[in-house]
Amino acid sequence: xxxxxxxxxxxxxxxxxxxxxxxxxxxxxxxxxxxxxxxxxxxxxxxxxxxxxxxxxxxxxxxxxxxxxxxxxxxxxxxxxxxxxxxxxxxxxxxxxxxxxxxxxxxxxxxxxxxxxxxxxxxxxxxxxxxxxxxxxxxxxxxxxxxxxxxxxxxxxxxxxxxxxxxxxxxxxxxxxxxxxxxxxxxxxxxxxxxxxxxxx
Numbered sequence: 001x002x003x004x005x006x007x008x009x010x011x012x013x014x015x016x017x018x019x020x021x022x023x024x025x026x027x028x029x030x031x032x033x034x035x036x037x038x039x040x041x042x043x044x045x046x047x048x049x050x051x052x053x054x055x056x057x058x059x060x061x062x063x064x065x066x067x068x069x070x071x072x073x074x075x076x077x078x079x080x081x082x083x084x085x086x087x088x089x090x091x092x093x094x095x096x097x098x099x100x101x102x103x104x105x106x107x108x109x110x111x112x113x114x115x116x117x118x119x120x121x122x123x124x125x126x127x128x129x130x131x132x133x134x135x136x137x138x139x140x141x142x143x144x145x146x147x148x149x150x151x152x153x154x155x156x157x158x159x160x161x162x163x164x165x166x167x168x169x170x171x172x173x174x175x176x177x178x179x180x181x182x183x184x185x186x187x188x189x190x191x192x193x194x195x196x197x198x199x200x201x
Contacts, residue, residue: 008113015057015111020120027108034097040089043096050103057111064106071102 010016015023034046054064075098083091109117122135129135162178 009060009110011058011111013056013058013111015053015107018111020112020116021124023108023112024117024120027104030104031101034100038093040092040096043093043100047096047100047103050100050107054103054107057107059107059110064103064110067106068099068102072099075099075102 030046030049034043037046075095078098079091079095082094121138125133125135125138
């Protein structure tokens with residue numbers, strides 16, 4: 001399965017021309033609102049906003065659907081757990097919120113070069129160097145997170161397919177446990193690789 005999250009696509013839309021700071025601030029405000037405001041109707045409204053922004057940014061429909069398919073798999077699993085533990089409305093809200101957040105993040109990364117985002121982060125946190133914060137290390141962390149997301153989604157897809165092959169596609173435990181173990185294992189491998197290069201301290 002091809003993953004396209006984090007892949008910039010050149011364009012001349014309003015979102016492409018907006019300063020990176022304005023886009024990141026807008027993403028932060030919308031994300032906080034999505035998490036803080038409760039209710040399925042509000043969640044549906046936020047999803048509508050995310051769709052409109054994606055249309056303004058002229059995201060490629062096929063690539064966007066392919067990327068969101070992986071996000072939807074994770075969102076559906078979380079929604080099933082929410083339904084089991086709480087209520088159906090809570091499950092629907094969680095599903096819509098996660099899809100909205102995924103689409104907003106995809107819109108940002110598709111209309112903003114990663115280098116511009118990282119350069120902006122370094123500029124913003126450089127004054128904190130006096131407190132011992134390393135801007136370059138923070139930028140490296142963000143860059144790795146962006147690059148790791150497609151791999152994490154691929155693991156989710158592979159784990160789900162493996163559970164289905166064993167006839168356990170309807171069991172959240174059969175999917176979530178191996179998925180978490182594989183994600184943690186990959187994180188340890190990444191940490192060991194960074195430490196070997198003198199970047200893990």
